[in-house]
Amino acid sequence: MKFKSGFVSLIGRPNVGKSTLINYLVGDKIAIVSEKPQTTRNVIRGIVTFEEAQIVFLDTPGIVRLSQAKTPLDRHIIEQALRGLGGVDMIVLMVDCTSPISEEDKFIVEKLKTIEKIVFLAMNKIDKIKENQLRSLWQAYENLFPFARIIPISAKKGTNISILGGEMIRYLPVHPPYYSSDLVTDQPERILVAELIRERIFALAHQEIPYSVLVKVNQFEQRKEDLIYVQATLYVEHRSQKGILIGRAGKMIKMIGETARGQIEERLGCRIYLELRVAVKKGWRRRKESFKDLGYGL
Ligand SMILES: Nc1nc2c(ncn2[C@@H]2O[C@H](COP(=O)(O)OP(=O)(O)OP(=O)(O)O)[C@@H](O)[C@H]2O)c(=O)[nH]1
Ligand SMILES: [Mg+2]
Numbered sequence: 001m002k003f004k005s006g007f008v009s010l011i012g013r014p015n016v017g018k019s020t021l022i023n024y025l026v027g028d029k030i031a032i033v034s035e036k037p038q039t040t041r042n043v044i045r046g047i048v049t050f051e052e053a054q055i056v057f058l059d060t061p062g063i064v065r066l067s068q069a070k071t072p073l074d075r076h077i078i079e080q081a082l083r084g085l086g087g088v089d090m091i092v093l094m095v096d097c098t099s100p101i102s103e104e105d106k107f108i109v110e111k112l113k114t115i116e117k118i119v120f121l122a123m124n125k126i127d128k129i130k131e132n133q134l135r136s137l138w139q140a141y142e143n144l145f146p147f148a149r150i151i152p153i154s155a156k157k158g159t160n161i162s163i164l165g166g167e168m169i170r171y172l173p174v175h176p177p178y179y180s181s182d183l184v185t186d187q188p189e190r191i192l193v194a195e196l197i198r199e200r201i202f203a204l205a206h207q208e209i210p211y212s213v214l215v216k217v218n219q220f221e222q223r224k225e226d227l228i229y230v231q232a233t234l235y236v237e238h239r240s241q242k243g244i245l246i247g248r249a250g251k252m253i254k255m256i257g258e259t260a261r262g263q264i265e266e267r268l269g270c271r272i273y274l275e276l277r278v279a280v281k282k283g284w285r286r287r288k289e290s291f292k293d294l295g296y297g298l
Contacts, residue, residue: 004053006089006172013104014062021155022059030185032199054177060084073285097123235281
């Protein structure tokens with residue numbers, strides 16, 4: 001049997017579980033996840049190597065309609081995600097089966113109609129519904145677009161993920177692997193660290209704060225054999241947000257730092273000395289030149 005290999009883009013509206021799926025597939029935490037929508041800002045590659053195939057997944061930021069994009073950053077993020085539709089062998093549209101077809105889903109399907117690619121539909125979060133609740137939604141999606149496969153899954157519990165993987169391999173082209181088999185992502189460690197810090201901000205801060213923060217890792221140095229020194233700056237958009245992020249007597253920033261350190265240590269497998277600073281980069285989400293600091297792929 002010949003080896004198969006290809007690129008698969010994972011798209012969908014925010015919060016449907018794309019990053020959760022990519023983590024499950026690679027068996028490692030490479031993409032941050034949160035209960036809040038619009039968590040992912042960059043396209044992240046997750047590599048899964050089987051005996052007979054290698055799939056390179058592209059986790060993309062959640063797509064909203066352009067009219068809903070509030071800032072130049074939002075528009076930039078959507079453009080990134082839509083770019084994820086080109087240059088891949090296959091596309092998986094992920095939807096949340098606990099809610100009806102949304103305007104965003106329809107917007108994405110319209111985009112899919114303009115490109116000739118194999119598209120799977122992954123109906124995620126089946127752990128939250130009863131089986132008979134799926135039928136009418138399934139039918140509705142079937143009427144919307146000629147999906148090559150429709151697979152109900154739970155990215156959180158791992159339900160039907162092996163079926164999804166197996167079906168994808170069937171459609172992939174014969175091609176040698178693109179990456180070494182021990183690699184799960186090509187994301188640089190600095191970016192991964194910045195993302196893990198951002199995940200803690202999404203978990204701990206409220207309202208606009210997580211969306212207003214840009215994390216930049218300035219120093220990443222091996223100080224001892226098992227100790228890495230990391231210095232990161234958390235940029236906010238306004239002076240008032242600085243105080244909120246630091247918290248009363250520094251409580252919030254301390255909590256972000258402590259929990260992030262634990263996550264980074266677990267991921268990198270060594271001790272971390274983490275130093276966080278908070279600074280203001282006025283209105284950075286409106287300024288294109290600051291997007292390059294967002295990190296990978298920009
Ligand atoms: N119950 C349940 N929850 C899930 C499942 N998959 C993901 N979630 C939850 O849904 C939320 C969003 O998950 P993410 O993986 O961050 O979603 P995303 O599509 O990457 O979101 P964006 O990056 O904002 O586009 C998190 O709270 C996950 O724990 C699932 O199969 N079942
Ligand atoms: Mg995501």
